[in-house]
Amino acid sequence: MDEFGVNSIEDDKEFALEILSNLIEIKALSPDNGGDGEIDKAEYILGLLDFADEIERFDAEDGRVKKGIRPNIVARIKGKRRRTLWIVCHMDVVPEGDLKLWESDPFRARVADDRVYGRGAEDNGQAIVSAILAGKFLSEQKPGLSFGVIFASDEETGSRYGIQHLLKEKKFSKDDLFLVPDTGSPDGSLIEIAEKNILWLKIQIFGKQGHASRPDMFYNANRRAMKIILELDEILHKKFNARNNLFEPPYSTFEPTKREKNVDNPNTIPGLDVSYFDCRVLPSYSNDEVIEFVRKFLDEKQKEDGFESRMDVVQNVSSPPTPENSEIVVRLKKILKALRGIEARPIGIGGNTCASFFRKAGYQTAVWSTLDGKAHEPNEYAKLSNIVEDAKVFALLALNP
Numbered sequence: 001m002d003e004f005g006v007n008s009i010e011d012d013k014e015f016a017l018e019i020l021s022n023l024i025e026i027k028a029l030s031p032d033n034g035g036d037g038e039i040d041k042a043e044y045i046l047g048l049l050d051f052a053d054e055i056e057r058f059d060a061e062d063g064r065v066k067k068g069i070r071p072n073i074v075a076r077i078k079g080k081r082r083r084t085l086w087i088v089c090h091m092d093v094v095p096e097g098d099l100k101l102w103e104s105d106p107f108r109a110r111v112a113d114d115r116v117y118g119r120g121a122e123d124n125g126q127a128i129v130s131a132i133l134a135g136k137f138l139s140e141q142k143p144g145l146s147f148g149v150i151f152a153s154d155e156e157t158g159s160r161y162g163i164q165h166l167l168k169e170k171k172f173s174k175d176d177l178f179l180v181p182d183t184g185s186p187d188g189s190l191i192e193i194a195e196k197n198i199l200w201l202k203i204q205i206f207g208k209q210g211h212a213s214r215p216d217m218f219y220n221a222n223r224r225a226m227k228i229i230l231e232l233d234e235i236l237h238k239k240f241n242a243r244n245n246l247f248e249p250p251y252s253t254f255e256p257t258k259r260e261k262n263v264d265n266p267n268t269i270p271g272l273d274v275s276y277f278d279c280r281v282l283p284s285y286s287n288d289e290v291i292e293f294v295r296k297f298l299d300e301k302q303k304e305d306g307f308e309s310r311m312d313v314v315q316n317v318s319s320p321p322t323p324e325n326s327e328i329v330v331r332l333k334k335i336l337k338a339l340r341g342i343e344a345r346p347i348g349i350g351g352n353t354c355a356s357f358f359r360k361a362g363y364q365t366a367v368w369s370t371l372d373g374k375a376h377e378p379n380e381y382a383k384l385s386n387i388v389e390d391a392k393v394f395a396l397l398a399l400n401p
């Protein structure tokens, strides 16, 4: 199918390789990951946006990085209508991790056939390049919808200086469509429309510290915590046991994860134990229900033995799913069927993308791209063919209103 001539985007494969290689070489690490921010990458990207009709900046101040700003760029091509299809990309990358596991310099592009290796090649360089190819193509058309690209900072460390800042400053229209190409599948057949709620709980269990030979005089917080945490683990699973096959796994998960170190020596009874739960809760429940349930349970334990415990909420993210029959999802499915002959299906994930901020703000948002899923791994790569083919999909979404 090439009724709109999108196949001509294939001619830009060399250009795509050049941009992706440059993006990989401009390290953009958040200061939380020991880096200098995204400004160099943003300036490089700005130089590529001559196809855009409008460019806006929504920089967030951050004294820890070069030039003191975390840049957020919004570029737009005017279509027949003001209504806009937005492609949301992020410029920051995660650190390389263990360098010994890399077969080449993570911050120098290495090309092997269709693959381009380097940190950030897939996450999220691929999306940046596809969006630029689509934008360049659309600027020579008059698309039905306007076409916008958001290049955000700070996605990997919470989006406070990125999407969250942008959503405070920039007014989008409620009938705009949003596509976040930040997770996907090798054939592009999965459209992410929902994310489980994320809830991290820090649980402090108190006892009374003293010599290990006198448990008759002291109260072991370690033993108390093991019992309480195991019981809590069990009753959370029982209480919040709904299933939803959109997700994998199709139920809420509650994992006791981090445990802080307690005493330094084996012969002291610990007086405090600090554990954490990572909860991924199906959106049919609210995080508040879970918090309330845990609080009540801990209160009961306190009544039983008179010792205290304390719960703190460390992370609390939730967003409503994007309906399966929403326009962005329906349109994407139609294009994938016509262009690739595949029946794409909606899914939910337990992870978290910046789509959650858009969904929370009331915008229809799909997360989709074609990739092998190498984000954050050593020897991360992106495929040039995926970059070109996804660019066609982006273009068709705007062309075909």
Ligand SMILES: [Zn+2]
Pocket (backbone or CB within 6 Å): 090, 123, 124, 155, 182, 375
């Ligand atoms: Zn990403």
